[in-house]
Amino acid sequence: MKRILPGLGGVLAIVLLVLFVNTLRMPSRQLQVAAVEPAVIPDRALEHLSAAIQIPTISTDDDTRFNSAPFKTFIRLLERTYPLCDSLLSKTVINRYALLYRWQGRDTTLNPILLTAHYDVVPVDTSYAGRWAEPPFSGKIDGTFIWGRGTMDDKLGVIGILEAVEGLLQEEFVPERSVYLAFGFDEEINGLQGAARIAAYLEERNIHFDYVLDEGLLVGRGLVPGITADVALVGLSEKGFLSVKLSVIKEGGHASMPQSETVIDILAEAVLKLRRHRPKARISEPVERFVEFIGPEMPFYQRLVFANKSLFEGLILKLYEQSAAGNSLVRTTTAPTIFSAGSKANVLPGTAYAVINFRILPGETVAGLFDHIQKTIADPRIKVMVAGAAVEPSPVSSIDSQGFLTIEKTLRQIYPGALIAASLVTAGTDSRHYTGIADNVYRFSPQTATSEDLLRIHGRNERITKEGFKDCIRFYRQLLLNVKR
Numbered sequence: 001m002k003r004i005l006p007g008l009g010g011v012l013a014i015v016l017l018v019l020f021v022n023t024l025r026m027p028s029r030q031l032q033v034a035a036v037e038p039a040v041i042p043d044r045a046l047e048h049l050s051a052a053i054q055i056p057t058i059s060t061d062d063d064t065r066f067n068s069a070p071f072k073t074f075i076r077l078l079e080r081t082y083p084l085c086d087s088l089l090s091k092t093v094i095n096r097y098a099l100l101y102r103w104q105g106r107d108t109t110l111n112p113i114l115l116t117a118h119y120d121v122v123p124v125d126t127s128y129a130g131r132w133a134e135p136p137f138s139g140k141i142d143g144t145f146i147w148g149r150g151t152m153d154d155k156l157g158v159i160g161i162l163e164a165v166e167g168l169l170q171e172e173f174v175p176e177r178s179v180y181l182a183f184g185f186d187e188e189i190n191g192l193q194g195a196a197r198i199a200a201y202l203e204e205r206n207i208h209f210d211y212v213l214d215e216g217l218l219v220g221r222g223l224v225p226g227i228t229a230d231v232a233l234v235g236l237s238e239k240g241f242l243s244v245k246l247s248v249i250k251e252g253g254h255a256s257m258p259q260s261e262t263v264i265d266i267l268a269e270a271v272l273k274l275r276r277h278r279p280k281a282r283i284s285e286p287v288e289r290f291v292e293f294i295g296p297e298m299p300f301y302q303r304l305v306f307a308n309k310s311l312f313e314g315l316i317l318k319l320y321e322q323s324a325a326g327n328s329l330v331r332t333t334t335a336p337t338i339f340s341a342g343s344k345a346n347v348l349p350g351t352a353y354a355v356i357n358f359r360i361l362p363g364e365t366v367a368g369l370f371d372h373i374q375k376t377i378a379d380p381r382i383k384v385m386v387a388g389a390a391v392e393p394s395p396v397s398s399i400d401s402q403g404f405l406t407i408e409k410t411l412r413q414i415y416p417g418a419l420i421a422a423s424l425v426t427a428g429t430d431s432r433h434y435t436g437i438a439d440n441v442y443r444f445s446p447q448t449a450t451s452e453d454l455l456r457i458h459g460r461n462e463r464i465t466k467e468g469f470k471d472c473i474r475f476y477r478q479l480l481l482n483v484k485r
């Protein structure tokens with residue numbers, strides 16, 4: 001026994017030494033680039049965003065309520081505001097409201113790049129409308145902010161890109177590669193009429209992009225635990241999704257003599273099984289990349305965990321699982337969204353149904369998930385059907401491409417205080433429609449947000465700082481200046 005103890009002590013010392021050496025040797029992935037002198041952006045750019053916000057281009061799930069007038073007004077606003085983009089670039093209107101511009105580069109033998117954004121917005125919850133600090137479509141500019149629906153999602157992208165391009169056209173700049181600009185009008189209701197149609201149009205013409213840049217993540221302030229600096233997050237992939245409808249039919253009857261099991265019992269049991277047997281948590285490729293970027297910047301003990309992630313994987317997953325946002329990054333999530341049965345207090349219903357929405361982690365599939373659902377429920381009385389569109393997780397883009405390097409360099413130039421990290425987008429964006437016609441698809445929107453600001457997206461009091469919007473324009477401008485062969 002005495003002889004084993006010093007032996008164990010020796011092994012422990014060696015293990016600790018290895019852990020420490022790994023930690024100290026974890027190299028920083030942050031690119032060293034000198035900041036650039038911020039470009040002068042005239043205040044009229046703020047007026048342009050404000051004018052765009054004032055046009056209520058609202059997407060609703062109900063097709064019959066589509067009001068085309070604001071979309072036409074918005075297109076006319078762009079024509080008036082950006083005369084050089086409108087005349088010097090070749091412009092195609094697809095499916096009436098989707099816009100595609102082509103800016104010819106110096107070397108047309110190179111694959112072009114695509115900058116994209118959407119100009120539809122989500123409706124304003126009327127019960128909240130009165131509780132906005134400024135009316136949601138006022139586009140009010142005060143001392144610090146521009147206010148209104150679309151300032152963060154995603155008119156800042158549309159106006160930011162066009163401001164940058166219009167400015168460069170004025171200076172007679174020609175990009176190294178050809179640049180396409182695409183603006184969808186139904187991203188908030190899946191993009192099938194806008195981005196999907198633009199992508200189909202480009203595919204028919206055999207146009208293939210070096211990379212696509214769309215919204216998705218942003219510069220987070222205080223969003224990464226353990227890191228005090230801002231972190232510019234670039235999405236390499238987005239989760240897939242699947243909704244299933246579970247239904248049960250059984251003889252109903254009088255509530256005074258209930259059977260041992262009612263449709264509600266059977267359905268509730270199935271939903272509970274799915275909630276209790278969730279797909280396993282795991283570190284997918286984009287989250288692994290995130291750990292590689294952020295790990296070296298962490299305080300020592302967190303760095304120790306990240307530098308030895310194969311040993312501490314269980315611990316890392318536990319940390320992620322503590323919050324709903326963290327949990328969504330490490331597993332295919334299971335969210336019951338509709339549960340319906342019965343209509344009268346003294347009648348046992350004959351049918352019941354529920355809808356469960358799943359968001360699928362990269363590396364998993366719709367078919368694999370459907371299999372998991374059926375095996376977990378394992379009850380022949382429950383009919384399981386796919387409800388609506390099922391979307392596979394998008395492919396994971398490379399962090400070693402020329403495109404990623406250009407984005408990284410631009411971020412260091414425009415947001416010099418921010419760290420950069422690749423990550424995973426847990427929501428859906430228009431960019432998934434372009435994955436088939438691009439080597440890589442990156443998801444980043446040039447704006448800075450705290451956790452409180454994130455609630456404004458699709459919520460109330462959506463706003464952006466005036467300087468933040470100028471940085472958005474500077475980001476696209478610098479990115480175009482940085483486009484490489």
Ligand SMILES: [Zn+2]
Pocket residue numbers: 118153154187215
């Ligand atoms: Zn959006």
